[in-house]
Amino acid sequence: MSVKIAKYSGFCFGVKRAIKISTEAAMKNHEIITLGPVIHNPQMVEKLAQKGIKSISDYSEIKGRPTIIRSHGVEKGIMAKLHRDNIEIINATCPYVSKTQEYALQLSQDGYQVIILGDKTHPEVIALKSYVEGEAIIVAKSSDLPEGKFNKVGIISQTTRRIEDLQGLVKILVPRCEELRVINTICNVTSVRQDSTIKLAKESDLMIVIGGKNSSNTKMLARISENFVKTFHIETASEIDKKWLQHKDKIGITAGASTPDWIIVEVYNKILKCVGNIEKQVSKVEDIPGFKEEKNG
Numbered sequence: 001m002s003v004k005i006a007k008y009s010g011f012c013f014g015v016k017r018a019i020k021i022s023t024e025a026a027m028k029n030h031e032i033i034t035l036g037p038v039i040h041n042p043q044m045v046e047k048l049a050q051k052g053i054k055s056i057s058d059y060s061e062i063k064g065r066p067t068i069i070r071s072h073g074v075e076k077g078i079m080a081k082l083h084r085d086n087i088e089i090i091n092a093t094c095p096y097v098s099k100t101q102e103y104a105l106q107l108s109q110d111g112y113q114v115i116i117l118g119d120k121t122h123p124e125v126i127a128l129k130s131y132v133e134g135e136a137i138i139v140a141k142s143s144d145l146p147e148g149k150f151n152k153v154g155i156i157s158q159t160t161r162r163i164e165d166l167q168g169l170v171k172i173l174v175p176r177c178e179e180l181r182v183i184n185t186i187c188n189v190t191s192v193r194q195d196s197t198i199k200l201a202k203e204s205d206l207m208i209v210i211g212g213k214n215s216s217n218t219k220m221l222a223r224i225s226e227n228f229v230k231t232f233h234i235e236t237a238s239e240i241d242k243k244w245l246q247h248k249d250k251i252g253i254t255a256g257a258s259t260p261d262w263i264i265v266e267v268y269n270k271i272l273k274c275v276g277n278i279e280k281q282v283s284k285v286e287d288i289p290g291f292k293e294e295k296n297g
C-alpha cells in the first residue's frame, strides 16, 4: 500500500509568514491580540492562544494591547484607528494582499470605477474595498455585474479567485466600457493546490483532505477530490477510521493553505499505523512521499 501527499499541500507563503511574525511577537509580549483568528484552523488557533495570542472579534476588546493584522489584512479605517489609539501594530498582512490594496487605492485615485472579483463577505475583500476611494463594485461572478455601460473600469481580484473567473469578467466587460484596466492580483496558491489534488485524486483509491472545517480553501479541495474518488475531510488524525483504509491500495492526502505541517505529519503517521506500517513514519512534512516545498506564494 502507498500513501502519498499532493505535491503542493498545506501552509502557503503568506500564512507561514503570518504565523512566524505572530509567534515572534508573542515571545516579546505578555499578551497580543488578533482581530479574528490568525488563520482558519482551530488547532493552530488553539496553539497560538497557548502562546498568548488571543483572538477577539470587536475592536473595543483590544484595550491597548499590541495587535496583529492577519494575512488577509484589515480595513483602512481600522488601521487608522489603531494608529490614532497608539496601539502597537504587528502587521502580518501577506505582501500580495498589501499590493492588491495599493492597486485598489491607485485605480480609484486615477478615476477608474473599481470592480473587485471576490466574495463580499470575505475579510480580505472587505479590507480591499475599504481602500477604494468612492464606491467599489464587488462581484463573485461575471453575472453579478450591474447592467449598463462604464467609462473607465479597473479590475482587481481577491487573491484566491480562479483565473477563469477573471477571464470571464474581462470578456463581458470589454464591450461595455471605453477603457479597461485589469490587474491580475490572483495568487497561484489556490490553483496549484487544486491542480495537485486533482492529479493525486485521479491516481488514488481514497483521498483524505486535512484542514479546518471553517477553511473555505480546504472545503473546496474536498469538493474537488470527491469528483474523482471517495474523500474524507478531517481536521485531525483522531478522526481517521481504520475501516476507511481497508482494501485500499493507494491513499492520497492533501491539505489546505491554512493547515499546519504538524497536523499533516500526524495524519500521515496515523494512516501508516492503522495499516501496520510504522517503520516509514516521518517527523516532517517534507519527508512525506510526493511533497514539494514552495519557495513563495
Ligand code: SF4
Residues within 6 Å of the ligand: 012, 013, 014, 015, 071, 072, 094, 095, 096, 097, 159, 160, 187, 188, 189, 190, 257, 297
Ligand atoms: S493565498 Fe497567496 S495571497 Fe493569500 S495569504 Fe497565501 S500567499 Fe498570500
